[in-house]
Amino acid sequence: MDYNLPPVWxxxxxxxxFPTFDHDERARYNFLSNLNRFIATTVAPATKVAYDRRVESExxxxxxxxxxxxxxxxxxxxxxxxxxxWAALRRCTMEMRQQNGRAATLRQAHELAAKVENLNRDNDKLILTPNFVQPPYLEHVDNHLMPGSYRTAxxxxxxxxxxxxxxGLFVTSGGLLGSLTDGGGKAIAHWVKEMYPDFKPKRILxxxxxxxxxTLPLAQAFPDAEVYAIDASEPFLRYGAARAKALGIxxxxxxxxxxxxxxxxxERSxxxxxxxxxxxxTGGHAIHRITKEINRVLAKGGLTLHIEQPPYTADMSFYEQFMRDWDAYNNAEPFWGFLHDLDPRDLMQEAGVAAENFIQVYVRAINDLDTAQTDATMQEDYGRTPRWHVFGGWKR
Ligand SMILES: C[S@@+](CC[C@H](N)C(=O)[O-])C[C@H]1O[C@@H](n2cnc3c(N)ncnc32)[C@H](O)[C@@H]1O
Structure with missing residues (x-):
């Protein structure tokens, strides 16, 4: 039997x-990543059998x-x-991942901060805003059960x-995102270059x-472009700027x-x-403000693309919608279901993409790790498919 084990952490x-981890912490990450694979490939299909044979008929x-x-x-x-x-196991593995990473990173927090500070000294690539006010949906949520979430220092x-x-993202994705956890960026950069060989963006946001x-794969794919990575989180931006420098980008x-x-x-920059x-x-009002801002800053002839899980359309079974919606109720993702109920076509219209220039595709994943996993298995792995669902389009 092929067990399809994930790669090792x-x-x-x-x-x-990158933080350091002792033997037991590495073993815990590996155990959790294997457990996640087991939950997705063995427990989730059994849940579907229970639904088909018991729940629906009752x-x-x-x-x-x-x-x-x-x-x-x-x-x-x-x-x-x-x-x-299935639900309890998913919740537990997420909490255990967060606690494992948290224990290790808090232990070395001052060393990490010093390393980051050292790399960021005289780094004009890090631009922070004093007294930045977090949007309310980030201020009060510990997204995907990370205590303190993005905002906390x-x-x-x-x-x-x-x-x-x-x-820790490796654990939740079972290694599907690659050795630098950058599978989405790599896939989209590769797809854009292949589909639109004449597209040579000078400024990417x-x-x-x-x-x-x-972000880094976009910068590597278009080394002559100026790439702007914006975020609300000061700690993530500090770490990200130092990480990019350490990686020579x-x-x-x-x-x-x-x-x-x-x-x-x-405008149009x-x-x-x-x-x-x-x-x-984001949030119910915020998303429309964001699409309008995309429209404002996107040049005519420019491209906008968004990697998200697929929307809950009429041709998606209620069972699949329900399983995908687990994160909204159990993984501190309060806007998850609302977003997936929206029509990406409408969102992109607000972002300046006319219906005839709308794009909705599955982009093939790129992973530089040996995941020893077949596509068929990954299709069943809700939320972690080997293809990235992407929507967006051209502003003509
Ligand atoms: C799930 S993370 C994704 C990070 C990154 N795109 C990736 O692929 O790894 C979502 C990020 O969105 C940021 N965020 C959410 N709302 C924001 C807003 N209104 N403005 C700027 N950043 C925001 C959060 O701080 C967080 O870092």
């Missing part, structure tokens, strides 16, 4: 500001009809022991939460770039800015506005 690239027997929406299905599934097992210039994020995992500016108001950028797994962490 130590295959992550150890750059200069609902039909009681109501004389099948489910009319995912909320009805959710209510019925809450009582199903296999679903409870436990002391002046602390970057421990960013280091935790950098080291990455919204909600975090510590720049998926010099054409990325890390700027603290709210994507809802990018007044510091002039970017050829490409990108985001990766960002929009779902």
């Amino acid at each position: 130590t295959q992550l690239q150890q750059h200069e500001v 609902f039909v027997a009681t109501h004389g009809r099948s489910f009319q929406n995912r909320l009805e299905l959710q209510e019925a599934m809450q009582h199903e022991p296999l679903y409870q097992t 436990y002391f002046d210039k602390d970057v421990s939460n960013a280091a935790n994020y950098d080291s 990455d919204l909600g770039a975090g510590l720049g995992h998926n 010099e054409n990325v500016w890390f700027v603290q800015m709210n994507a809802e108001n990018m007044a510091a950028f002039t 970017f050829d490409w506005v990108q985001s990766t797994m960002f929009l779902h962490e």
Whole structure:
């Protein structure tokens, strides 16, 4: 039998500001990443069998009809022991990942801050905003169960939460994002170059770039471009600027800015506005302010692309919508379901993309690690498919 084990955690690239982990911490990350793979490939399919054989038929027997929406299905599934097992395991692995990374990075927080500070000394690529006000949806949420989330610095210039994020994402993705956790950025850069060989962006903007995992591949693919990675999080930007420097990438500016108001950028000043797994962490009003800002800063003839999980469309089963919506209720992703109920076409219209120039594709993942996993398995792995769902388009 092919167990499709994920690669080992130590295959992550150890750059200069990457935190260090002892034997037991590495073993815990490996265990959790294997457990996540088991949950996705063995427990999740069993949950579907329970739904098909038990939950749906019991609902039909009681109501004389099948489910009319995912909320009805959710209510019925809450009582199903296999679903409870799957959900509890997912929640536990996420909490354990966060605690493992947190214990290690807090222990070395001052050393990490000093390394980052050293690399950022005289670094004109890091532009922070004093007294920056976090958007409310970041101020009050510990996104995907990371205590303190993106916003928190436990002391002046602390970057421990960013280091935790950098080291732990491997566990949740089972290594599918590659050795620098940059699979999304690599995939989109490769796809854009292949599809539009004449497109030579001079200025690229990455919204909600975090510590720049998926920004750096854009900068490497277009070394002559000026790339702006904006984010609300000071610790992530500090860490990201130092990480980029440690990796020898010099054409990325890390700027603290709210994507809802990018007044510091002039109209039509970017050829490409990108985001990766960002929009779902904003909010109901914010998302429309962001799309309008994209429209304002995007040049005519420019491209905007957004990597997100696929929307809950009419042709997606209620079961799949329900399973995908787990994060909204259990993983501190309050806007998740709302975003996936929106039509990307409407959002992109607001961003200046006319219907005929709209793009919605699956971009093939690129992974430099041996994941020993077949595509078919990954399709079942909700939220971590080998293809990236992308929407956007050209502003003509
Ligand atoms: C899930 S992370 C994704 C980070 C990065 N794009 C990646 O692919 O690794 C979402 C990021 O969006 C940032 N963010 C959320 N709302 C924002 C806003 N209104 N303005 C700027 N950054 C924001 C958060 O601080 C966080 O770093």
